[in-house]
Amino acid sequence: MAGKSQSTVTNYGRHLAKLALHFNELPTEVDPDRVNDYLHLVKRGHNTPSDSYFKFTVYALRFAYRIEGMKDKRIELPSIKRSKKLPVVLSQEEVRRLLKAPKLLKHRVLIGLLYGCGLRCFEVRNLKIADLDFDRKVLHVKDGKGKKDRYVPLADMLIRGLKTYLEAEQPSEWVFNSKDQEIKGRVGGDFDSRYSQRGVQWAVNEAKKKAGIQKPMNVHTLRHTFATHLLEEGLDILTIKDLLGHESIDTTMIYLHVAQTDKRRAFSPLDRLYLSRR
Known part of the structure; x- marks a missing residue:
């Protein structure tokens, strides 16, 4: 609506x-x-x-x-001031530890999609098997925020993980089903067997604890990290806007304040203080 x-x-x-x-x-x-x-x-x-x-x-x-x-x-009506807080972003090493942390392949693939494709929580829950295009190496995100569709690239290692997971778990429609998916057969109708929002949050939080990450993070932190890492790797801001499904470039511009690009990477003066004496 x-x-x-x-x-x-x-x-x-x-x-x-x-x-x-x-x-x-x-x-x-x-x-x-x-x-x-x-x-x-x-x-x-x-x-x-x-x-x-x-x-x-x-x-x-x-x-x-x-x-x-x-x-x-x-x-x-009163105006609402937007928060000026910058998002929390994980380092590449922290992401590697996070991806290795879960015991279940399902959770490793889930976190891989959140980070590797920059998905929102509800987008990864809405993901259907039919949305995966392994031949073209893309993921079709349907009905994202604002009811907009978009395509995002699928990494080779994520494709391998997804294929292994799908073969092992044999989900029927949604990529990630809840443990109670069998209820659908008993009650009939349109019972929603998708993995719950709480389930996604729990999987990410457990991986965070096992990976020893001290930063305050949640599911959306992986989306912030996706955008920031792409910017640091040299991808232009307009392409990142499209990959995130942002309506306005202003929303994407916040990552310019977080990313450490080679062109303007900040450093501490302590790094240079004694260089001239060596």
Whole structure:
């Protein structure tokens, strides 16, 4: 709907429903002053993660106003400042340790896809066997963020790992099925047998611990690392934008502040302090 994923629309719906229950009115019918009072209440809330809840309430209202063509009300909503924090990025050595850490081939391939193809968590969960093109060495990412498709390259070592995994596990539709996939046969219908979001997060977190990585990282860190390493290897920013599926180049530009390219690799003055005395 309107370029938003189902999970995003569902999240917006929850926030709008809470606002509607608070006022006992449709969110689009609440006047701006009372909306602002509600937002201040949310911002000061002690029983919710207020910053995140506040942001999603504003985003949900913007979405509802846009759908209803209420431009004036959208303008009156407070602006949301984007975080200026730079993403955490792993080194190549840390990625090598991470890829070796899992005992299960399934988890090694999963992490390989997240890093090697720059996939989002929901994209790796949505991956179907039919999306793998080993002959052309590409992966077809369908219905990414904003419902956009894209192709990303598949590394030779990842193709070998995928072939071994598929032959051993024999998944039926999704590349990564949950352990409860057999329930589908018992209950019938369209039971979703994909690997869960929690399962992906658990696999990455366990690999992080076994690899001895101290940096604060999550599933999305592997996507940040994918983009940064490509930039450091000399790939242009526009191609990286397309591989990531970003709508705007501005989103991709953040990696220019993280990557250490040969052209402008930073160094400490301590590295040069005693060179002239040697």
